[in-house]
Amino acid sequence: MQILNFCRLREGVKSCTVRPLACLFTSTCGMAKSKFEYVRNFEVEDTCLRNCYIVVRLDGRNFHRFAEQHKFAKPNDNRALGLMTRSARSVMEELEDIIIGYGQSDEFSFVFKRTSTWFKRRASKLMTLVASQFSSSYVFHWKDFFGDHPLLYPPGFDGRVVLYPSNRNLKDYLSWRQADCHINNLYNTVFWTLVQKGGLTTVQAEDRLKGTLAADKNEILFSEFDINYNKEPAVYRKGTTLIWEKHDQTVITEVMKDKIKEVHGTPRSKRSVQVYHSDIIGEDFWEQHSNIFEDDGC
Secondary structure (H helix, E strand, O other), rough: OOOHHHHHHHOOOOOOOOHHHHHHHHOOOOOOOOOOOHHHHOOOOOOOOOOOOEEHHHHHHHHHHHHHHHOOOOOOOOOHHHHHHHHHHHHHOOOOEEEEEEEOOOOEEEEEOOOOOOHHHHHHHHHHHHHHHHHHHHOHHHHHHHOOOOOOOOOEEEEEEEEEEEEHHHHHHHHHHHHHHHHHHHHHHHHHHHHHHHOOOHHHHHHHHHOOOOOHHHHHHHHOOOOOHHHOOHHHHHHHEEEEEEEEEEEEEEEEEOOOOEEEEEEEEEEEEEEEEEOOOOHHHHHOOOOOOOOOOO
16 A cells, blocks of 8 residues: 555656556556456457347257256246246346347247447347346246245256348248247147147157148147137237337326425336237237337338
8 A cells, every 4th residue: 555655646757666566467557468468369259240130049948857847837837938028028127228029938039229239249248148137037036926836956048149130030030939939839739738638648649740730730629629729828829029118107296385285297208118929920010019120121
């Protein structure tokens, strides 16, 4: 401390006669450099291309085993789906540059706006931040959905980054994920209905569904079990879409004036994450929420 104070007293002098201990490890006093800094040259540049939407998609790692060990209901567990949505909301509320999220089963995609400069658009930074925020939220909110049912071990989520240059490309990506949701859920619904209500083993149910088309699966549900697939909950068939929306609210304040309490209501606009279980393959959803994307003429 005495050495540092001595250095500070010498105003107008660029270097100290007696240098602080930290300066012994730097090339110039006061600069955070050392002879070891060359190792930064091994880092790989991973800046995402400008003027492109950045999509970070997370997938649960070995979630078939995770679901079995935590006794998830089949074919869909409302607790697990609710927890996925709650975790995704946490990500969007933390990273406001995300304009839309879409999830189904054990995956969730997050779309960063084109103009985002978060972390200098470094793919590794964005992906790891989304993955860590989602995973920690999943553990943090577990009891909110599963109550006393214990979390036996930490879940894992892997991530990837993909860039899409146009609105059309991005809509097609999201449509692809929703189509995947429909295909998987229809299969799982029929499969587990054959097992749980039809008395088949899992091997027999799998063999029964080999080579069947969507129409065949719908027919099995309807003719054999009186189940209309189109009336199944939309969250199962359509997945979950999260977007930012503004809504008006009135802030109430109380003021004492001349010993009289006055109540004032001030209108304010607040932005929050809203949840939809809608068709996003057609154009209706995008027409109703046309402010999500920038206009690029595509």
